[in-house]
Amino acid sequence: MAALTGVKVICVGQFYFAPYCSMLLARLGAEVLKIEAPQGDPYRRLSTATEDGTSVQFSMLNSGKRAMRLDLKSEEGRDVLRGLAEHSDVLVQNLSPGAMDRFGLGYDALSAINPRLVMASGTGFGSFGPYAGQPAMDLTVQARTAVMSTTGFPDGPPVRTGPSIVDFMAGVHLFSGILAALYQREHTGRGQHVEVSLQDAILPSLSSNIAGMINSGGTMPERTGNAHGGLAVVPYNAYPTTDGWVTVLCPTQAHWERLVAVMDDPEAQSDKFATMGDRCENADEVDVIVGRWTSRLTKAQVGEKLAGTAIPTAPVVGLAELMEDEHVAARGVLRWMQDDAGQWLTLGSPLFLSDSPIVEPTRAPRLGEDTDAVLRDTLGMSDEKIAELHRTGVV
Numbered sequence: 001m002a003a004l005t006g007v008k009v010i011c012v013g014q015f016y017f018a019p020y021c022s023m024l025l026a027r028l029g030a031e032v033l034k035i036e037a038p039q040g041d042p043y044r045r046l047s048t049a050t051e052d053g054t055s056v057q058f059s060m061l062n063s064g065k066r067a068m069r070l071d072l073k074s075e076e077g078r079d080v081l082r083g084l085a086e087h088s089d090v091l092v093q094n095l096s097p098g099a100m101d102r103f104g105l106g107y108d109a110l111s112a113i114n115p116r117l118v119m120a121s122g123t124g125f126g127s128f129g130p131y132a133g134q135p136a137m138d139l140t141v142q143a144r145t146a147v148m149s150t151t152g153f154p155d156g157p158p159v160r161t162g163p164s165i166v167d168f169m170a171g172v173h174l175f176s177g178i179l180a181a182l183y184q185r186e187h188t189g190r191g192q193h194v195e196v197s198l199q200d201a202i203l204p205s206l207s208s209n210i211a212g213m214i215n216s217g218g219t220m221p222e223r224t225g226n227a228h229g230g231l232a233v234v235p236y237n238a239y240p241t242t243d244g245w246v247t248v249l250c251p252t253q254a255h256w257e258r259l260v261a262v263m264d265d266p267e268a269q270s271d272k273f274a275t276m277g278d279r280c281e282n283a284d285e286v287d288v289i290v291g292r293w294t295s296r297l298t299k300a301q302v303g304e305k306l307a308g309t310a311i312p313t314a315p316v317v318g319l320a321e322l323m324e325d326e327h328v329a330a331r332g333v334l335r336w337m338q339d340d341a342g343q344w345l346t347l348g349s350p351l352f353l354s355d356s357p358i359v360e361p362t363r364a365p366r367l368g369e370d371t372d373a374v375l376r377d378t379l380g381m382s383d384e385k386i387a388e389l390h391r392t393g394v395v
Contacts, residue, residue: 001356007025008030008033009032009033010035011032011065015042016138019062028358033088034067036067044058046058064362069395070395076392082110082113092122142165145199153223166198170201234276234286235287236250241302246294246299259309263290272285273285322334333347337361368395
C-alpha cells in the first residue's frame with residue numbers, strides 16, 4: 001500500500017510552489033484534487049504549451065491529480081470548497097497573500113467545519129514580519145534573500161539561479177510540514193495550520209556564504225563564481241577539458257594528496273599548497289594547476305583517472321545530455337510516459353520508501369475534467385444542481 005493511500009488533498013494553488021508540494025503527496029498515494037479558477041492555472045498556457053494547450057511545466061507538476069474548475073469569487077463557489085474541505089484531510093494553497101481569508105476560507109473558518117483538516121499555506125514572506133503580505137515569486141525572493149547577490153562571478157552582475165530553486169525548496173518544506181501535521185493528528189485527532197515562506201525555505205542554503213562573510217570580516221566577495229560559497233575549500237571549481245568542463249573538489253587533505261598524485265605535477269607539491277588554509281590563500285594558482293591537468297583530457301578521461309580516489313568530480317552536462325542520462329532514466333524522477341494519446345513527460349518521485357510503493361503518474365488532467373464527478377460523488381449533488389452551477393459559471 002502506498003504511504004498516503006486514503007489521504008484526500010485539495011490543492012488551491014498555481015505556478016510551482018503548491019503544485020510541487022501536492023505532486024509529492026500524490027506520488028505517495030494521496031488523492032489530490034487541483035482547484036483552478038474558471039480560466040485555469042496560468043501555467044497551463046505558457047509558450048511551452050503542447051497541442052492540447054497544456055504547457056510542459058503544468059503537465060510535469062500536475063500529472064496524477066484530478067482537476068476541478070471552480071470560481072472562488074462567487075459565494076456558491078466558496079460553499080463548494082467548504083463542502084470539499086469537510087471531506088478532506090489536507091488543503092494546500094499558495095494564493096496571493098490574504099486571499100483565502102478574504103474569501104472566508106482561512107484556517108479558522110475551515111477548521112470550524114473540519115477540525116481534522118491540515119491547512120498548508122505557502123507564502124512569499126510569511127504571515128508576520130515587515131514583509132508579510134508582500135507578493136513574491138521565485139525571482140523576487142532570490143533578489144531579497146541574497147541568492148542573486150551570491151550567484152555569478154565577482155566582476156559580473158547578480159544572476160538568478162538557473163533552476164527555480166526557491167519555489168521547489170519551499171515546496172519540499174511545505175510537504176514535510178504537512179507530513180508532520182498528519183503524524184501529530186494521529187495522536188491529537190486535530191489538524192493544524194502549516195505555513196512555509198519562500199524566503200525562510202531558501203535562507204538556510206546560504207550557510208556557507210554567510211559563514212564566509214563573517215569569517216572574512218565582510219571582505220569576501222559575495223559572488224564567488226564556481227568556487228565554494230564561503231571560499232573555504234580549494235580546489236572547488238569547474239575546469240576546462242578538451243570537450244567541455246568538469247568539476248573537481250577536494251574537501252579534505254586526503255583528497256588533495258590523492259589529486260596531487262594523479263596529476264603528477266611537481267608544482268602541485270609546493271609547500272605553498274600544503275594545507276587547506278594555504279590552498280585557500282593561493283586559490284588562483286591551485287586552479288591554474290588543476291585546469292592545466294584537466295585541459296589535456298576529455299571529461300570522461302578525467303572521470304576515469306579519478307575513479308577509485310573518492311575525489312568528488314562530475315562532468316558539466318547540458319540539458320540535452322541530462323535528458324539522455326542513463327542514471328536519470330534509471331531513477332525515474334524524470335520520466336517519459338506512454339498512453340493512448342501518445343508520449344508525454346512528467347516527474348516521478350524523488351522519495352523512495354521500502355514498504356510504500358510509488359504511485360504511477362497519469363497524464364495531467366484537462367481543465368475541469370473531474371468537476372462533475374467530484375460534485376456528484378463527494379458532495380452528493382444532483383445532475384440538475386451541477387447543470388445550474390455550470391450555467392452560472394461557478395464551475
